[in-house]
Amino acid sequence: MNDATLKTDIAAAHASHGVEAVAVEAVNAAHRRSMFKAREKIHPKRVSGKFRLIKWIVMALTLTVYYGTPWIRWDRGPGAPDQAVLVDFTRERFYFFFIELWPQEIYYITGLLVLAAVALFLFTAVAGRVWCGYACPQTVWTDLFLVVERAVEGNRNERIKLDRAPMSFGKFRKRAVKHVIWLLIALATGGAWVFYWHDAPTLAKQLLDFSAPVSAYVFVGILTAFTYLFGGHAREQVCTYMCPWPRIQAAMMDEETALVTYRRDRGEPRGPHKKGDPWQGRGDCVDCRQCVAACPMGIDIRDGLQLECIQCALCIDACDDIMTKVGRARGLIGYDTDLNIARRQKGEPSQFKFVRARTVAYAVILAVVGSVMLYALATRTDLDLNVIRDRNPTYVALSDGNIRNAYTVKLLNKARLGRSIVVSAEGLPGAVLSGVGLIETEDGRVRVPVDGDNLRSVRVFVTLPRKAMTAESLPLTFRAAPALEGGDVAEVESVFLGPKLLEPKP
Amino acid sequence: MSAGKREIDAATGTEIRSHAWDGIRELDTPLPRWWLWTFLATVVWAVAYWVVMPSWPLVSSYTKGTLGWSQRANVTAEMQGVAESRKPLQERLLAAQLPDIESDQELFEFAQASGRALFKDNCAPCHGSGAQGSLGYPNLNDDDWLWGGALSAIETTITHGVRNEDENSRFSEMPAFVKVGTLTRAQVAELVEYVLALSGQEHNAATAANGAALYTEHCASCHMENGKGDVTQGAPNLTDAIWLHGSSRVALTTTIANARNASMPAWGPRLSKADVRALAVYVHSLGGGEPEPPPATAAGQ
Numbered sequence: 115m116n117d118a119t120l121k122t123d124i125a126a127a128h129a130s131h132g133v134e135a136v137a138v139e140a141v142n143a144a145h146r147r148s149m150f151k152a153r154e155k156i157h158p159k160r161v162s163g164k165f166r167l168i169k170w171i172v173m174a175l176t177l178t179v180y181y182g183t184p185w186i187r188w189d190r191g192p193g194a195p196d197q198a199v200l201v202d203f204t205r206e207r208f209y210f211f212f213i214e215l216w217p218q219e220i221y222y223i224t225g226l227l228v229l230a231a232v233a234l235f236l237f238t239a240v241a242g243r244v245w246c247g248y249a250c251p252q253t254v255w256t257d258l259f260l261v262v263e264r265a266v267e268g269n270r271n272e273r274i275k276l277d278r279a280p281m282s283f284g285k286f287r288k289r290a291v292k293h294v295i296w297l298l299i300a301l302a303t304g305g306a307w308v309f310y311w312h313d314a315p316t317l318a319k320q321l322l323d324f325s326a327p328v329s330a331y332v333f334v335g336i337l338t339a340f341t342y343l344f345g346g347h348a349r350e351q352v353c354t355y356m357c358p359w360p361r362i363q364a365a366m367m368d369e370e371t372a373l374v375t376y377r378r379d380r381g382e383p384r385g386p387h388k389k390g391d392p393w394q395g396r397g398d399c400v401d402c403r404q405c406v407a408a409c410p411m412g413i414d415i416r417d418g419l420q421l422e423c424i425q426c427a428l429c430i431d432a433c434d435d436i437m438t439k440v441g442r443a444r445g446l447i448g449y450d451t452d453l454n455i456a457r458r459q460k461g462e463p464s465q466f467k468f469v470r471a472r473t474v475a476y477a478v479i480l481a482v483v484g485s486v487m488l489y490a491l492a493t494r495t496d497l498d499l500n501v502i503r504d505r506n507p508t509y510v511a512l513s514d515g516n517i518r519n520a521y522t523v524k525l526l527n528k529a530r531l532g533r534s535i536v537v538s539a540e541g542l543p544g545a546v547l548s549g550v551g552l553i554e555t556e557d558g559r560v561r562v563p564v565d566g567d568n569l570r571s572v573r574v575f576v577t578l579p580r581k582a583m584t585a586e587s588l589p590l591t592f593r594a595a596p597a598l599e600g601g602d603v604a605e606v607e608s609v610f611l612g613p614k615l616l617e618p619k620p
Numbered sequence: 621m622s623a624g625k626r627e628i629d630a631a632t633g634t635e636i637r638s639h640a641w642d643g644i645r646e647l648d649t650p651l652p653r654w655w656l657w658t659f660l661a662t663v664v665w666a667v668a669y670w671v672v673m674p675s676w677p678l679v680s681s682y683t684k685g686t687l688g689w690s691q692r693a694n695v696t697a698e699m700q701g702v703a704e705s706r707k708p709l710q711e712r713l714l715a716a717q718l719p720d721i722e723s724d725q726e727l728f729e730f731a732q733a734s735g736r737a738l739f740k741d742n743c744a745p746c747h748g749s750g751a752q753g754s755l756g757y758p759n760l761n762d763d764d765w766l767w768g769g770a771l772s773a774i775e776t777t778i779t780h781g782v783r784n785e786d787e788n789s790r791f792s793e794m795p796a797f798v799k800v801g802t803l804t805r806a807q808v809a810e811l812v813e814y815v816l817a818l819s820g821q822e823h824n825a826a827t828a829a830n831g832a833a834l835y836t837e838h839c840a841s842c843h844m845e846n847g848k849g850d851v852t853q854g855a856p857n858l859t860d861a862i863w864l865h866g867s868s869r870v871a872l873t874t875t876i877a878n879a880r881n882a883s884m885p886a887w888g889p890r891l892s893k894a895d896v897r898a899l900a901v902y903v904h905s906l907g908g909g910e911p912e913p914p915p916a917t918a919a920g921q
């Protein structure tokens with residue numbers, strides 16, 4: 115029997131089940147890896163099934179959130195932007211629905227990043243690279259670009275044929291249409307990005323009549339270029355060669371992590387199966403290579419877990435389809451662990467241990483950081499105070515012998531409306547506050563009008579009678595309170611310095 | 621190894637170079653294409669740069685480049701832009717009534733900010749970066765003023781200075797009593813005790829009583845009978861806790877015997893009117909600023 119007849123036999127076996135035989139090589143499989151080889155283009159075959167559906171939903175959700183968020187309006191009253199999510203560099207504010215953050219509160223962003231990182235750890239510990247497979251922009255946009263490619267050039271086989279065909283008008287037209295649509299998507303992606311930094315409707319108009327700031331065009335350009343490059347051309351190479359996460363994730367997973375796994379205990383020995391032949395003494399894998407054809411990363415899941423695998427689960431859908439056709443149970447490829455394979459080979463039942471030290475630790479960290487952030491947000495005050503003591507000179511002796519210290523007081527009025535803030539010094543009896551251009555009250559405090567949603571920096575003098583200087587350094591507390599009753603109060607501790615006290619003469 | 625025979629490495633398909641070092645051989649791997657193109661692009665860039673940008677030094681000048689780009693011109697233009705942007709506020713500052721400046725938040729903050737920078741550039745060498753002064757150089761943070769602490773007085777002092785060539789300079793001169801022979805050392809000692817008594821410091825009461833008559837004769841015309849001084853003559857208040865040249869017996873003796881008469885340059889010829897006013901506002905806001913005297917009194921003096 116020669117090669118040709120063998121191939122015909124295999125094809126006939128597949129055909130008997132209504133399965134398409136695909137001659138596909140896992141171009142990025144470990145045994146084919148070489149440092150001296152150009153990239154081989156991957157033409158993932160379209161699949162349908164449970165995981166594809168989940169991916170469509172995630173894609174629709176993430177893209178809607180990304181493109182739509184800047185257009186959500188949120189009324190904050192006059193004088194403030196009405197965009198729900200806005201990073202406003204000119205006003206130095208970050209708006210997120212009912213939350214408004216000042217640059218001083220960047221730690222909320224830090225907390226958010228910590229939350230995102232720990233959540234990523236937790237998901238990875240439970241089910242591997244779910245982020246990579248479902249939600250990563252690289253995956254979502256590559257998927258979107260593939261939809262376009264498929265719509266214009268056809269499914270896998272047509273695309274391969276088109277690649278091999280000499281350049282013709284038809285090929286050129288298809289290619290041109292594809293790239294134009296890709297560029298339009300890329301442009302929309304870059305365009306949506308800049309809307310997070312300026313009022314979206316205004317900027318959209320400006321972008322169209324070419325009156326937008328240069329930086330807007332630059333960022334649209336950069337993001338357009340990279341979306342087109344990454345989604346259309348670089349694709350799986352971004353994940354394999356550029357992204358650091360595949361290297362880090364190995365530390366987040368352990369032998370209990372459920373991963374997209376070829377259940378080799380059930381599948382082997384593999385081989386073509388002719389309809390009507392017995393299944394005894396062989397595995398369920400009919401070696402149709404549909405899982406390889408569906409893989410966007412160009413690997414063969416049957417080789418086991420490998421660095422390139424982004425756990426997108428499309429091979430599960432591809433295989434389930436085949437299993438249904440050949441009349442075997444679905445799930446030859448599924449979320450499973452190597453540990454379970456070993457258990458089943460020993461005749462034990464499989465089990466999943468999602469609650470274990472690692473996942474509990476990640477969940478606890480997640481809960482703690484989340485609670486701290488919630489607490490901070492709930493107790494956030496609308497008045498803040500910073501005090502910087504003058505260090506040059508440290509103190510001033512007045513003509514009547516009294517001592518005066520100067521402080522730069524920064525009042526942060528986070529309320530929407532302007533109001534008068536009364537600044538006082540507590541814990542230093544006899545201290546009198548004064549300030550140039552400020553309203554001085556009779557009881558030794560100062561009143562400072564501060565605009566709404568604004569910061570005002572004023573110099574405040576504290577004068578203390580000489581006889582009250584009982585030490586070289588005295589503690590005092592600055593207190594800022596709204597002139598009208600009610601509202602948050604801010605306090606800051608500082609010191610009051612005077613001359614060195616001379617030792618009493620003997 | 622014979623020359624001309626090419627040896628190919630099996631794993632990479634790349635030629636192996638003919639030499640060997642202790643058995644170590646080298647592949648003749650070509651430069652990566654992207655590297656080569658980047659390198660060539662930088663060469664093209666360099667040549668273009670020579671043409672369009674100023675680049676080659678000549679004997680007494682340099683090649684200007686076709687774009688005519690000049691960092692010096694850019695800086696000048698930028699400085700002009702800054703000056704232009706400050707103009708409206710500077711004009712407002714000059715037009716404003718002095719007592720109104722500090723209640724106009726925008727104007728006050730502008731004057732303080734420019735005044736602070738000007739102070740560090742021009743005044744800090746003598747008065748200190750925090751205007752804290754030192755022995756012989758007045759502290760501008762306190763409430764004791766030789767020539768007056770109202771905005772207008774400070775502005776005049778900065779414009780014309782003290783004891784200098786400027787014809788409107790603040791001027792007064794305390795005699796060096798011993799040097800010119802008016803007083804003897806013993807009389808100075810009595811005066812010193814009297815001055816110590818004036819400011820409530822530790823002193824010899826008997827000697828101080830002897831100094832009273834000397835004070836009335838020689839000092840009271842400027843420092844006033846009660847010792848409170850006179851800002852119109854720059855005569856310091858001798859009853860307070862602030863002493864420009866020190867309040868010890870030695871320091872006071874030196875002051876009376878030799879006189880001090882420190883000077884300050886006139887800044888009017890060096891700084892613009894708006895800058896002087898900004899400086900005055902800054903100094904006035906340091907903590908010791910006095911309110912503007914009523915116009916009638918000012919005219920009377």
